[in-house]
Amino acid sequence: MSSKPKVAFFDFACxxxxxxxxxxxxxxxxxxxxxxxxxxxxxxxxxxxxAYDIAFIEGSITRRADENRxxxxxxxxxxxxxxxxxxxxxxxxxxxNRRPGMDEVKKEVYGDSAGMPHLDTYPTKxxxxxxxxxxxxxxxxxxxxxxxxxxxxxxxxxxxRLPNYPVCVNCKLQENACLFDFSIICLGPLARAGCGAVCxxxxxxxxxxxxxxxxxxxxxxxxxxxxxxxTVEEIKKKFDIFxxxxxxxxxxx
Amino acid sequence: MEILKISKxxxxxxxxxxxxxxxxxxxxxxxxSGHAEKWKTIGVVKKGANxxxxxxxxxxxxxxxxxxxxxxxxxxxxxxxxxxxxxxxKKAESYAAVNHPGPIALIGVHHYDLAAIHLMDRAFSEGERxxxxxxxxxxxxLIGIYPTKHYKYRFSSSVIRGQFRKAADIMLVAMNGxxxxxxxxxxxKNYLQGAELQENDFSLADIEAAANKIKDDQKIPLPIELVxxxxxxxxxxxxxxxxxxxxxxxxxxxxxxxxxYCFDVRDEVDLTLEAxxxxxxxxxxxxxxxxxxxxxxxxxxxxGARFRHRIYRKGKHLFEKYGYFGxxxxxxxxxxxxxxxxxxxxxxxxxxxxxx
Ligand code: SF4
Ligand code: SF4
Ligand code: SF4
Ligand code: SF4
Ligand code: SF4
Numbered sequence: 001m002s003s004k005p006k007v008a009f010f011d012f013a014c015x016x017x018x019x020x021x022x023x024x025x026x027x028x029x030x031x032x033x034x035x036x037x038x039x040x041x042x043x044x045x046x047x048x049x050x051a052y053d054i055a056f057i058e059g060s061i062t063r064r065a066d067e068n069r070x071x072x073x074x075x076x077x078x079x080x081x082x083x084x085x086x087x088x089x090x091x092x093x094x095x096x097n098r099r100p101g102m103d104e105v106k107k108e109v110y111g112d113s114a115g116m117p118h119l120d121t122y123p124t125k126x127x128x129x130x131x132x133x134x135x136x137x138x139x140x141x142x143x144x145x146x147x148x149x150x151x152x153x154x155x156x157x158x159x160x161r162l163p164n165y166p167v168c169v170n171c172k173l174q175e176n177a178c179l180f181d182f183s184i185i186c187l188g189p190l191a192r193a194g195c196g197a198v199c200x201x202x203x204x205x206x207x208x209x210x211x212x213x214x215x216x217x218x219x220x221x222x223x224x225x226x227x228x229x230x231t232v233e234e235i236k237k238k239f240d241i242f243x244x245x246x247x248x249x250x251x252x253x
Numbered sequence: 254m255e256i257l258k259i260s261k262x263x264x265x266x267x268x269x270x271x272x273x274x275x276x277x278x279x280x281x282x283x284x285x286s287g288h289a290e291k292w293k294t295i296g297v298v299k300k301g302a303n304x305x306x307x308x309x310x311x312x313x314x315x316x317x318x319x320x321x322x323x324x325x326x327x328x329x330x331x332x333x334x335x336x337x338x339x340x341x342x343k344k345a346e347s348y349a350a351v352n353h354p355g356p357i358a359l360i361g362v363h364h365y366d367l368a369a370i371h372l373m374d375r376a377f378s379e380g381e382r383x384x385x386x387x388x389x390x391x392x393x394x395l396i397g398i399y400p401t402k403h404y405k406y407r408f409s410s411s412v413i414r415g416q417f418r419k420a421a422d423i424m425l426v427a428m429n430g431x432x433x434x435x436x437x438x439x440x441x442k443n444y445l446q447g448a449e450l451q452e453n454d455f456s457l458a459d460i461e462a463a464a465n466k467i468k469d470d471q472k473i474p475l476p477i478e479l480v481x482x483x484x485x486x487x488x489x490x491x492x493x494x495x496x497x498x499x500x501x502x503x504x505x506x507x508x509x510x511x512x513x514y515c516f517d518v519r520d521e522v523d524l525t526l527e528a529x530x531x532x533x534x535x536x537x538x539x540x541x542x543x544x545x546x547x548x549x550x551x552x553x554x555x556x557g558a559r560f561r562h563r564i565y566r567k568g569k570h571l572f573e574k575y576g577y578f579g580x581x582x583x584x585x586x587x588x589x590x591x592x593x594x595x596x597x598x599x600x601x602x603x604x605x606x607x608x609x
Contacts, residue, residue, distance in 0.1 A: 035524050152524050165540045168503040172589065173333050173535075175305045175323035180591050189501035189591050213502075215541055217556070220499045220592055 005053035005155060008040035010073055012066050013093050013124070014059030017141040018084035028148050035155060052077045054154060057133075060086045060093045061125045063118075074131040079154065082127040083137040083147065085209055085242050091140055093124040094243035126243070135160065138210040140242055143195050163193040164214050167206050170197035179205055185230055187238060190216035190246055209242045216246055255436045256453045256460075263449035264432055265312035268294060268360065270447070272309060295329060296360040297322060306359070317361045317427065320404035321585060325366050325511035326359055327373060330389045337385060337531045342522055351530075354389045358444065360396045361425075365409035365581040367397045367417035369511030374420065375575050376514060385533075394444045397421040398432075399464040406584025408598055411472035413581050426464045433460050469582070471598045474605055477578045480568040483604075488561075492604045497557025499592045504537035506586035506595035507563065512571065512579055513537070538562055564600055 009019055019041070022029070039052065055077035061067060074080055085091035096105045102121060106114040113119065127133055137150050146162075153160035163169075167188035171178070174197060179186040184205050188197065191208035199206045225235055239246050259267070272294045296315045298307045304319040306326050341347035362370075370390075377386040397417065400407070418424070422441030426433040433455055436442050453460075475483060507513045517536040522529040539559050542551070571579025580597050587596025594600075 031524055155524065156522065156526075164542050165537075166501060166503040168501070168505050168591070169508065169537075169540075172324070172505050172508040175300060175303065177301045177303050177323075178589065178591065181302070189503050213541070215502075217499075217501050220501050223499060224591065 004035065004037045006039050006051065007036045007054045007056070007151075008038070008052045008073075008077075009056045010040065010058065012057070012059030012070070012087070012127075013062040014084065014086040014091075016058070018058045018086075018139075021141045021144050022147060025144055025148060032148070032151065050076065054079045054081060054151075056081045056083050057087050057127050058084045060090045061127065061130055062093060062121045064120070064122060067130050070127065070130050079134045080127075080131065081135045081137060081150070081154070082133045084142050085138055085140040085211075087127045088136045088138045089211060089243040090124045090126040090129075091242055094126075095240065096121075097123045098240065124243075136162075138162070138192065139195055140209040146194050165193050166213055166216075167191045167193045167195065167197050167200070167210075169193050170195065171200045174201055176200050179203070180224075183228060185225070185228060185235070185238075187235075190218075190221055205238075207238050207241050208244050208246070211242070211244050212246050218246060221246075255442070257434045257436070257450040258428075258431045258453045258455065259434055259448060259450050260431055265315065267445075267448040268296075268309070268312040268315070271358065271444075272312075291355070293355055293357040294360065295326070295357060309360075315360065317398055317425075318401045319361070320400075320402040321363075321407065321583060321588070323585075323589075324509055325369060325583065325585070326362055327369070327511055327514070329357060329359065329393070330370070330373065330386050331377075331514055331516070331535070334532060334534045335385065337518065337533050339528065339530045340520075342526055342529050350384070352385055352388055354392050356392050356394075357389070358394045358396065362395055362397045362421070363400050363409075363583075364397060364417040364421075364424075365407070365413055365583045366511050367395060367420040368409075368413040368577070368581045369583070370395065371416050371420040372512050372571065372575060372577055372579070372581075373514055394422045394440055395420055396423045396425060396441075396444075398425040398427065400467045401427050403467055403470075404584055404588075405470055406587040406596060407582060408469050408471040408473060408584060409582035410469045411582060412477055412578045416577055426460050428455055428460070428463050431455075433463075471584070471596075473582070473598060474602050477568075477572070480578070480601070481572050483601075484565055484569045487604055487609065490604055490609055491607060492600060493557035493561040495603070496594045496600065497555060497560045499594050500539070500556045500560055501592060502539055502541050502556055502559065503591065504539045505589040505591065507537040507539050508535065509585040509589045511581060511583055511585070512567070538566070560594075564597060567597055568601075 011019060055073050057080060061070060082088050086093055099105050102123065106119060106121060110119055135150065135154065137147055150160045170193045171188055176197065179200055186200060186205040187208040188200060188206040190212045191206050192210045192213050195210055222232065225232065271292050273291065275291060294309045295306055296309045297304050297317060297319050298314045299316050304316060304322045305324065306322050309315060336351045338348055338350045374390060377383040418437060422438045422444065424435040424437065433453060434450060436445065515536045515538055516533050518531060518533045520529055520531050567580035568578070584596065587599065
């Protein structure tokens with residue numbers, strides 16, 4: 001057998017949009033395929049291997065039964081990477097945690113089938129709420145180029161460093177009109193860059209699907225919110241979409 | 254050197270001819286390969302609600318009646334990302350510089366941006382000469398224009414003098430249906446060969462008035478000569494923490510600044526380990542990790558310290574080094590700062606009003 005690193009992809013509760021991003025790498029994935037043995041990848045192949053050099057985990061944990069599967073993967077993996085915001089923070093799956101109880105959520109979504117055993121859902125957890133995570137690739141979905149770069153760095157034995165600067169940097173380089181000029185509140189000044197500012201580039205406010213920079217200036221954001229007559233609660237709701245906790249300092253409106 | 258005029262229609266058709274014609278083999282356009290290349294023609298065009306410098310597909314896209322562009326033209330001489338050299342890992346003899354810019358013409362550069370290019374030329378040619386930047390500059394023709402539109406954050410009159418003429422090859426003054434064309438260099442003269450230039454019949458007084466028609470709303474609140482010492486004395490002014498507290502460390506102010514030239518250089522190696530390249534990208538002193546060292550120590554960890562550093566560079570360091578104020582008063586930083594704090598006028602005013 002070859003001595004190429006064994007790489008596996010697993011998914012939990014998610015839309016599988018992130019693995020689609022990876023599968024869509026096309027050309028680059030062919031090069032990647034020469035460098036590694038992809039031993040599991042449901043979107044493009046099936047198979048099973050006893051151990052992995054790198055396990056990529058997509059999705060969040062929403063059922064008790066999934067915890068064991070995840071722990072088992074962790075035990076068999078040298079490196080475990082959470083990719084996609086579902087895996088990193090719980091992502092949009094965590095929205096349901098804001099509801100009073102799981103019974104109500106289940107009824108609303110599954111109706112009469114809510115009692116089926118495989119629908120036994122509990123409040124959403126991010127991957128690192130169950131097992132140790134060695135590296136995170138944020139975003140909903142992940143950025144393909146960034147994904148590829150992270151894989152490359154890991155294979156070369158380096159520790160990839162995600163951009164620790166705001167989305168505004170990506171935005172300015174494209175010479176987009178700033179949405180604040182149109183009185184649209186954008187989370188770009190706090191959000192972690194690396195996505196190419198795709199949302200503002202298309203006229204849509206950033207809602208920090210990649211989380212925030214290491215040290216976001218929450219007070220500065222608070223001042224701007226006041227200027228635009230926004231409440232902290234309103235902005236918190238925006239951060240809740242992707243289960244990001246910026247700890248925007250609450251206070252007077 | 255020479256003052257002529259050209260009708261706006263003739264100017265546009267000349268630009269279109271130039272765009273599709275081959276550049277001469279001598280002077281700018283003398284590419285490394287020795288083959289004639291097409292002039293890459295850059296002009297000011299509309300992008301949504303803003304203006305940007307972009308490659309022209311037709312002279313009809315040109316918008317020379319503009320307030321300011323989002324990014325300054327420095328992106329053509331110091332690109333946001335460029336490959337400096339290519340190599341095969343662990344083979345010293347394989348290192349080969351990548352540097353073959355073709356001829357490029359920039360049309361409609363405002364005088365403050367030209368002043369900034371002159372400053373960049375000094376920075377990249379003195380001491381350790383930067384061949385990548387300088388080759389691009391040598392292969393470029395800069396066609397400047399005096400602003401015809403007001404921009405509420407501009408204050409260039411209070412910070413630049415005539416140094417912009419040292420970077421310009423040609424200056425245009427828009428005058429009812431015509432451009433008065435002032436040719437400042439041989440390069441400019443060569444570029445204009447074949448254009449329908451006419452004898453100038455506008456009076457110098459009228460030209461002067463048209464060139465200076467747009468007045469700034471803002472100005473630096475003290476004579477620029479006094480700024481270095483003023484900053485020196487106010488190293489511990491409360492302004493730094495005041496503004497630092499409002500700053501997102503987003504670097505917008507630096508990315509849009511025509512006199513900022515900080516960069517980062519990294520080697521990128523292919524997954525196969527068979528090829529690599531050395532890449533240079535823009536960096537910014539306003540970003541949190543700019544001053545982060547290999548051991549994890551950040552020598553400018555505070556937002557206030559970073560904010561002060563930027564203002565010191567503009568008002569003191571560059572001034573002392575090159576004899577020109579390091580800020581050309583374009584106002585872009587003030588206009589692009591979400592927190593509304595980046596403009597040097599605002600900062601200096603605050604410092605004067607809150608004397609320590
Ligand atoms: S992070 Fe977004 S795109 Fe990726 S799996 Fe989750 S919901 Fe889908
Ligand atoms: S649109 Fe958003 S991301 Fe872009 S510059 Fe403005 S605040 Fe920053
Ligand atoms: S702009 Fe914001 S919301 Fe959009 S992809 Fe980037 S980080 Fe996510
Ligand atoms: S643009 Fe404004 S908020 Fe952003 S780094 Fe500059 S001063 Fe700070
Ligand atoms: S500091 Fe601001 S006003 Fe001065 S040149 Fe830079 S962007 Fe323009």
